[in-house]
Amino acid sequence: MIKLLVVDDSPLMRRLLTEIFSAAGDFEVAVARTGAEALDLLTAFAPDVVTLDIHMPGMDGLACLDQIMLIRPCPVVMVSSLTAEGADETLEAMALGAVDFIAKPRGAVSLEIDALAPELVDKVRQAASARISRATRLRERVRARTGGAMARPVPRPRAAQRISVPRGPLPADGLVLVGCSTGGPPALDALLGRLAADFPWPIVVAQHMPASFTGPLARRLDRLCALGVSEVVKATPLHPGQVYIARGDADILITRRAGLLTAIAAPSDPELYWHPSVDRLVSSAMAQVAPESLVGVLMTGMGADGARAMTELRTRGGHTIAESVDTAVVWGMPGALVAADGASVVAPLDRIAGELMALFKA
Incomplete structure (x- = not known):
């Protein structure tokens, strides 16, 4: 079973996402209403993958993501709106260590999310097996915070296979x-x-x-x-x-x-x-x-x-x-x-x- 932590301040989104992933048959789902609850569950639930809403009161999704990558790095899929602002925030999240994103429905959530369900499940299932390197994600977080101004890391001496x-x-x-x-x-x-x-x-x-x-x-x-x-x-x-x-x-x-x-x-x-x-x-x-x-x-x-x-x-x-x-x-x-x-x-x-x-x- 894939242990999935759903982090969203919307009761409706938490319920709908729980229903979708529970119905998939290979997910064990836990939910968190806030970033603080999510951080508490990192150890208690030990998720294989996290879906994380960007906009939440208190600790927003970007701040929560930064802490996840520091405390217990694991694959994170952002839940984002399909807007220019949502795109900028999502790209920042990926620079901070998120591996992918899923788009919120544009209209009535309860009506549209069923059509998105296969893509949601596929993306999160794939993300659960993604490779997350603590050192790599730390470097990406530092670069994101400095706007890319820091010196480029020296490549590790790994040879290409010709x-x-x-x-x-x-x-x-x-x-x-x-x-x-x-x-x-x-x-x-x-x-x-x-x-x-x-x-x-x-x-x-x-x-x-x-x-x-x-x-x-x-x-x-x-x-x-x-x-x-x-x-x-x-x-x-x-x-x-x-x-x-x-x-x-x-x-x-x-x-x-x-x-x-x-x-x-x-x-x-x-x-x-x-x-x-x-x-x-x-x-x-x-x-x-x-x-x-x-x-x-x-x-x-x-x-x-x-x-x-x-x-x-x-x-x-x-x-x-x-x-x-x-x-x-x-x-x-x-x-x-x-x-x-x-x-x-x-x-x-x-x-x-x-x-x-x-x-x-x-």
Whole structure:
């Protein structure tokens, strides 16, 4: 059984969430009305995973999360509103150590939450198995508190696993394609924050998120990174040293306009489960760019989005990097790439930026 602690000041939300997870059959549920009650239950109940409302009287969700990560680190899923303010708070929570978030229903909670129940259960079940490192989360909390101003941590001496023989240097023109989901925002910070402003290729990112969150994510990364970071909301020509974040609830495609590589936001493909789709991004890029001029990076996230297309990319002569199980919060997406023999290199998160730069110096 998965021991779940539901922390919410709303009696209705506590009741509805308890009913949903109890009905799933593999959860033992305890509830807390306040942040203080939640901290008391950390030892008494010893939860495997916590759902935590951001807005609570007294100790709010962010303050409670900070204490959870200090007292007894465990996977935390934030309960957030789909607003600009809610997005900023949720991204801050993920920088403080939360592994994922679930969105509150927009309208009548009791009417809409049943439709959200399968996603809620799936996310929390996956989060319960997420890897939480006390040292990593402490570093993330300090960086969040200082606005990213502290010095970047020195990578631990963990070697990347090279699955193919290194090739010669990459061509002058190409693209880096990055896919991630659960645990992705801090992973993107760790990856992009280690790249210099003169990085030679554009970087296009598909992070599974709602549309109201990807704009705030892009703005947050833009503040923390030397590279320029923006959200793709219209046809956007791609330039070296720039990062392009796919708009949520849509897909991002690579095309050519007036001879220039361009990213466009496209309606999400209903046949695909996750959006923005990493598979669709990579497939569209292979239709426009020679495989040897593409590098795919697949990082933390549940499911297998990106594994199929990146495996094809490697087969056709491209280069692919999978985040290793050592650092991935959820080793679903990169694990699927490794299982399909689609990864050229498997590397811990703190080595992926170095692997990218090494490709240009080969």
